[in-house]
Amino acid sequence: MKRTFYFLSIFALVICAIFIVANIRQKAKDRQAFQSLDQVIPVNAVPASMELFQDKISAVGTLRARQENLLSPKVAGNVDAVLVDIGEKVKAGQPVIRLDKTTFRLAVKQAESAFSAAFAAVAQVKSQLSQAGKEYNRAKNLLAENVIPQNRFDAAETGYNTARETLLVARGKHSQAKAALETAKEYLNYTEIHSSIDGVVVQRTAEIGQTVAPGVQVLRILDQTMVRADIELPEKDFGRIGFKTTAVMMVDAFPEIKFNSKVTVINPMVNPGTRTFKVRVETSNQTGELVDGMFVKVDFLLHQKEALAVPRGALQKLPGSGTYYVFAVKSNKAFKKEVKIGIKTDKFAEVIDGLARGELVITNGAGKLRSGINVKISNKAVETLKEG
Structure with missing residues (x-):
């Protein structure tokens, strides 16, 4: 009983001490607060x-070149010469890569020989047909006068018809030889790869001596005189953007420059999955500060207030x-x-x-x-x- 009373007394003293300390701290805080005030x-x-x-809509996207030319050979072969390198400017129609022509020149010569032979064969069969036609007409007249028997006429007629059929076959072979020669010449021309646009080389994978196959990219050329960005905007902004809307582009490489741009495409459809619609903006890039692949921020300037x-x-x-x-x-x-x-x-x-x-x-x-x-x-x- 005495022990219980003793512990209760100690507990009461601790509680009182806690309240006293808390009170002192609160008064100190209050004094500090008053002093602060x-x-x-x-x-x-x-x-x-x-x-x-300026009321505006801001969005981000990726810059793309005006045109892109991905070059790959149309025939398999070994690279004989690479005429341009990364960073060089090229003109439309300019040769940029040459393949070894040896095999293709040989194929042209063989096709020319086959074509000449087919041409000669047609001439020979024409001569034979002409002779067979004369014999047929003579036999026909003689049969009408009962000078020759029927079997001689039949033989002349068969020879004439056979000559006609032989000429058709010869002409067919001649056409095939002509097509083969044209194909061989076309393949020979394919050994020289040309740029189809004015632009600059940005990627090259071909090396001299390398074997390349049709459809495998060897050069990438870009026309960056104008660049564009396809921007995804939320559907709530669909009615706020028009073709007369002014836009400015900004890139990290030139943070102090704002590139004046224009809206060229507004996709009249909202993607039901993302609830966005696409807007294309373009800007002139004659000085070349902007390049394909840059991260770009676009501000669509709406109105001032x-x-x-x-x-x-x-x-x-x-x-x-x-x-x-x-x-x-x-x-x-x-x-x-x-x-x-x-x-x-x-x-x-x-x-x-x-x-x-x-x-x-x-x-x-x-x-x-x-x-x-x-x-x-x-x-x-x-x-x-x-x-x-």
Whole structure:
């Protein structure tokens, strides 16, 4: 019984000690808070004012060249000469790769010989047909006069018909030999590969002595005098984009340059899987800064509007939320105000709700501020805060 009383007494003392310590700490915090509220923080402040905003739709894509020429041989063979290299400019019709012509020239000579023989055969059969025709006509007349028997006429007629059939066969072989010669000459021409566009070589896989096969790419040539990007936009923006919509392209390689572009294609269909539609934008690239494959950001510029705004430095965001706020100044005190934000630029943010025109907003030192704290507007606020 005494032991139980002893433990209960100790427990009561511990609880009392905890309450006393907690009370002391809370009073210290309260004193610190009052001291903070009494402290005067130097700040920079500007009035919320009307600014001009550009309403726009931003998207990203990949640049593609105006034209692409993927070259591959039409006949199998060994590479005899590579006439261009990566980075070189070429003209349409210019030879770029030559294959070994030896085998193909031999095939042409053989085809020419076969064609000549077939031509001679046709001439010979024509002569035989002419003679057979004369004998047939003579036999026909003699049979009518009963000078020769029927079997002699039949033999002349058979010879004539046989000559006619032989001529048809000879002419067929002649046509085949002619086609074979044309094919051999065409294959010989195929040993020289030409560019079909004006452009620049961007990829080469062929080497001298290499055996190449039909359909296997050996060169890639691009016409990049104009580049394009196919952009996927959400269906809610379908009615906001037109062929007169101004667009600008931006690439990481030249962050200071905005490339004026134009809308050339609007796909009149929404993809039911992604709920997007495709828009193509193009820009002139005569100076060559833009190249195929670049990551590109595209801004579609819709219309301009004047709206209430605050500097981006005044705008703060609650961590882990989409809630924005600013610190406004009234009677030399800072007050936290939630605001609804619209368009944001590098310098300003549009304020849709939560702030009135002319209200002073603090543009620096938000980490040291809270509602009710005393502030003093000072041009040297940034330096003063850094020193503190």
